[in-house]
Amino acid sequence: MWGIEIVGEGSLGGGLSGLPKDLDDRSFDDFVREARYAAVLFWSGSCMPCRMVSLIFDELQSLRPGISFGKVNVGTSGVAGRLGVMSVPTILLFREGRKVARVLGVKPLQVLLEILDNYFSASPREDIYADSGHSALM
Numbered sequence: 001m002w003g004i005e006i007v008g009e010g011s012l013g014g015g016l017s018g019l020p021k022d023l024d025d026r027s028f029d030d031f032v033r034e035a036r037y038a039a040v041l042f043w044s045g046s047c048m049p050c051r052m053v054s055l056i057f058d059e060l061q062s063l064r065p066g067i068s069f070g071k072v073n074v075g076t077s078g079v080a081g082r083l084g085v086m087s088v089p090t091i092l093l094f095r096e097g098r099k100v101a102r103v104l105g106v107k108p109l110q111v112l113l114e115i116l117d118n119y120f121s122a123s124p125r126e127d128i129y130a131d132s133g134h135s136a137l138m
Contacts, residue, residue, distance in 0.1 A: 020061050020069035028072065028079045035068035037120045038094040042072045042085045049106045053089040056109050064116055093119050100124075 023031055023040065032038050041057045043050035054071065061069045074080040074088055083092065083099070091103040093116070101119045103112070118124050 018061070019058055020071045023070040023072045023079070024077050025079055028070070028077070031068065031070050032094045033097045035094065036096060037066065038068045038070065039116065040070045040072060040092050040094070042074055042080050042088055042090045042092070044074050044088050046075075047088050050089040053091070053106055056107075056112060057091070059109060060112055060116065063113065067116060067120065095120065 020041065021027075021031060028040075032040070039057075039060070041053060043054055045051070057069060057071070060067075072079050074085070079085075080088075080090075085092070087104065089105065091112075092099055093101040093103070101115070103115055107115070
């Protein structure tokens with residue numbers, strides 16, 4: 001069970017360095033719109049799996065400098081509801097402001113690297129991580 005929902009294509013390119021940026025209702029839209037490729041973690045400080053993914057997400061930032069990374073604390077932001085994020089941890093991937101994939105739950109670093117490399121590539125394989133061997137295109 002991988003918990004991936006594919007919603008488009010991508011390729012690797014520009015981003016930020018350092019730790020993922022903390023995002024809120026006011027900064028989220030600009031962050032996603034201005035980033036060529038963005039990965040955003042939706043999390044809660046009271047959720048142990050979220051804290052585990054947050055540490056992995058911080059490491060991803062250093063391993064994939066061509067991607068902009070951000071975090072949204074669902075307890076302090078309404079962005080999650082607007083985007084249909086129903087559980088945490090959830091990672092949404094964006095290409096040029098458009099959502100391209102949803103990753104649910106805790107995934108090992110290597111799996112997340114494969115996911116990023118695939119969905120931010122010129123020719124993503126749409127169903128390689130989808131639940132039950134299928135993907136839901138939006």
